[in-house]
Amino acid sequence: xxxxxxxxxxxxxxxxxxxxxxxxxxxxxxxxxxxxxxxxxxxxxxxxxxxxxxxxxxxxxxxxxxxxxxxxxxxxxxxxxxxxxxxxxxxxxxxxxxxxxxxxxxxxxxxxxxxxxxxxxxxxxxxxxxxxxxxxxxxxxxxxxxxxxxxxxxxxxxxxxxxxxxxxxxxxxxxxxxxxxxxxxxxxxxxxxxxxxxxxxxxxxxxxxxxxxxxxxxxxxxxxxxxxxxxxxxxxxxxxxxxxxxxxxxxxxxxxxxxx
Amino acid sequence: xxxxxxxxxxxxxxxxxxxxxxxxxxxxxxxxxxxxxxxxxxxxxxxxxxxxxxxxxxxxxxxxxxxxxxxxxxxxxxxxxxxxxxxxxxxxxxxxxxxxxxxxxxxxxxxxxxxxxxxxxxxxxxxxxxxxxxxxxxxxxxxxxxxxxxxxxxxxxxxxxxxxxxxxxxxxxxxxxxxxxxxxxxxxxxxxxxxxxxxxxxxxxxxxxxxxxxxxxxxxxxxxxxxxxxxxxxxxxxxxxxxxxxxxxxxxxxxxxxxxxxxxxxxxxxxxx
Ligand SMILES: Nc1ncnc2c1ncn2[C@@H]1O[C@H](COP(=O)(O)OP(=O)(O)OP(=O)(O)O)[C@@H](O)[C@H]1O
Ligand SMILES: [Mg+2]
Numbered sequence: 001x002x003x004x005x006x007x008x009x010x011x012x013x014x015x016x017x018x019x020x021x022x023x024x025x026x027x028x029x030x031x032x033x034x035x036x037x038x039x040x041x042x043x044x045x046x047x048x049x050x051x052x053x054x055x056x057x058x059x060x061x062x063x064x065x066x067x068x069x070x071x072x073x074x075x076x077x078x079x080x081x082x083x084x085x086x087x088x089x090x091x092x093x094x095x096x097x098x099x100x101x102x103x104x105x106x107x108x109x110x111x112x113x114x115x116x117x118x119x120x121x122x123x124x125x126x127x128x129x130x131x132x133x134x135x136x137x138x139x140x141x142x143x144x145x146x147x148x149x150x151x152x153x154x155x156x157x158x159x160x161x162x163x164x165x166x167x168x169x170x171x172x173x174x175x176x177x178x179x180x181x182x183x184x185x186x187x188x189x190x191x192x193x194x195x196x197x198x199x200x201x202x203x204x205x206x207x208x209x210x211x212x213x214x215x216x217x218x219x220x221x222x223x224x225x226x227x228x229x230x231x232x233x234x235x236x237x238x239x240x241x242x243x244x245x246x247x248x249x250x251x252x253x254x255x256x257x258x259x260x
Numbered sequence: 261x262x263x264x265x266x267x268x269x270x271x272x273x274x275x276x277x278x279x280x281x282x283x284x285x286x287x288x289x290x291x292x293x294x295x296x297x298x299x300x301x302x303x304x305x306x307x308x309x310x311x312x313x314x315x316x317x318x319x320x321x322x323x324x325x326x327x328x329x330x331x332x333x334x335x336x337x338x339x340x341x342x343x344x345x346x347x348x349x350x351x352x353x354x355x356x357x358x359x360x361x362x363x364x365x366x367x368x369x370x371x372x373x374x375x376x377x378x379x380x381x382x383x384x385x386x387x388x389x390x391x392x393x394x395x396x397x398x399x400x401x402x403x404x405x406x407x408x409x410x411x412x413x414x415x416x417x418x419x420x421x422x423x424x425x426x427x428x429x430x431x432x433x434x435x436x437x438x439x440x441x442x443x444x445x446x447x448x449x450x451x452x453x454x455x456x457x458x459x460x461x462x463x464x465x466x467x468x469x470x471x472x473x474x475x476x477x478x479x480x481x482x483x484x485x486x487x488x489x490x491x492x493x494x495x496x497x498x499x500x501x502x503x504x505x506x507x508x509x510x511x512x513x514x515x516x517x518x519x520x521x522x523x524x525x526x527x528x529x530x531x532x533x
Binding site (some may be wrong): 010158159162163164165166168169172176177180181184218257258259260 | 328346347353355357358361370371399400401419
């Protein structure tokens with residue numbers, strides 16, 4: 001509870017520290033404008049037009065509904081990979097054999113390009129929700145798995161010994177020693193998995209679904225609607241920045257303040 | 261013949277029932293094939309202080325961990341009749357994700373003492389250990405080495421154990437703090453009848469604070485010299501400490517164990533030439 005309160009208390013200071021980030025974003029927009037003036041609007045529409053188009057999309061073109069579908073899929077994929085990845089990773093980390101055996105499997109999962117998974121998913125599940133969510137899970141689950149695995153593998157005997165010398169009960173050992181240690185490995189992997197889910201979901205939708213932001217993107221491509229495509233990309237980037245800096249980063253700061 | 265050899269370090273033939281003791285008999289320990297400790301015998305009675313000294317790597321920490329049952333005793337007997345004990349480890353072993361205050365209160369929490377009371381006790385002992393309220397809010401990463409050591413020391417002391425194991429508790433402290441904490445320790449022993457087994461590299465510290473000094477020699481670690489000091493700890497002045505330390509340093513066993521003076525002289529000569 002205190003932690004949550006702290007997150008809100010420190011939020012204004014955190015925002016203030018964001019001026020540098022805002023400056024670099026404006027610089028980026030300026031370069032974009034330059035690109036527009038050099039190449040014309042078929043290649044690179046003006047930032048202003050794109051923003052206006054985005055606003056229009058949000059207000060009149062019913063993009064909210066597509067957005068909602070995409071968010072739902074991404075979240076489902078994220079939740080599933082966090083659940084499976086964390087629990088399997090913890091279990092595998094408990095034993096030397098399982099952690100050794102799982103390593104090459106994880107390498108295969110990580111090394112396989114998501115686009116290959118999409119093709120397989122389309123063959124297995126056809127177009128739609130399942131294929132998209134499957135691809136998201138397959139891409140983000142190994143990240144969480146590795147985080148959980150490393151968390152359990154690196155548990156320190158020293159601290160355990162210390163706790164035992166004070167006759168700490170099991171529940172206290174779990175709460176004060178095992179959990180914080182493992183969490184410090186798992187939590188960053190959750191953040192990485194969330195970012196991954198968000199990116200993969202759009203890609204998977206583009207190829208294997210008729211709705212969602214990804215599918216909309218496919219439509220703009222077929223109509224050569226550069227402005228529309230850019231507006232959608234803009235929306236994705238803004239939402240990613242929002243998740244990253246307004247949701248994850250403050251939480252991360254609070255839970256990891258004991259770190260160097 | 262071997263069997264008839266008297267056990268030197270034993271307590272009184274039959275320890276009085278009222279007093280607790282830590283009795284170590286014929287203790288050996290190996291890590292894999294290497295023999296680390298050999299034939300360790302000693303006895304620590306309630307209200308007494310025993311210091312273990314010896315060169316680095318001779319097995320002092322191992323002996324302490326065996327006494328505290330952190331390592332399994334495979335060969336020999338460790339008989340501990342104290343009701344409670346606490347350890348201050350050589351490395352502080354603080355929880356990096358908890359503040360100094362929570363770290364100090366760890367042992368109290370393990371005992372099931374409620375939050376308010378354990379914070380009260382932790383805060384009051386932290387004053388004795390020269391930690392400011394500001395320090396108490398810090399995470400271990402933001403504490404100095406000596407502060408971390410004091411937090412670990414306080415964590416052990418605050419549980420008011422009958423027996424304290426201290427592994428080089430003063431090694432990272434300045435002279436002033438060292439003296440202060442030594443004084444606190446002396447008070448605990450004399451007023452509260454606390455029993456202490458501690459490791460130190462400082463012979464003078466051992467002479468000042470202990471009733472018996474055990475000198476451990478290298479490979480395999482065995483007790484090569486014992487010194488019993490009869491003067492009550494509270495009555496020892498600097499004069500006494502200097503005198504006894506000098507006497508101890510003149511012992512052939514001590515010279516041999518620490519490879520003192522002889523080597524030192526040759527080293528110095530080597531340096532000069
Ligand atoms: N867990 C272990 N496994 C294998 N060998 C160990 C282990 N712990 C200690 N040793 C070895 O046992 C010997 C004694 O170690 P110990 O830590 O008891 O020394 P020490 O007397 O406390 O030294 P110092 O004064 O430097 O702290 C060392 O040679 C060390 O390498
Ligand atoms: Mg040691």
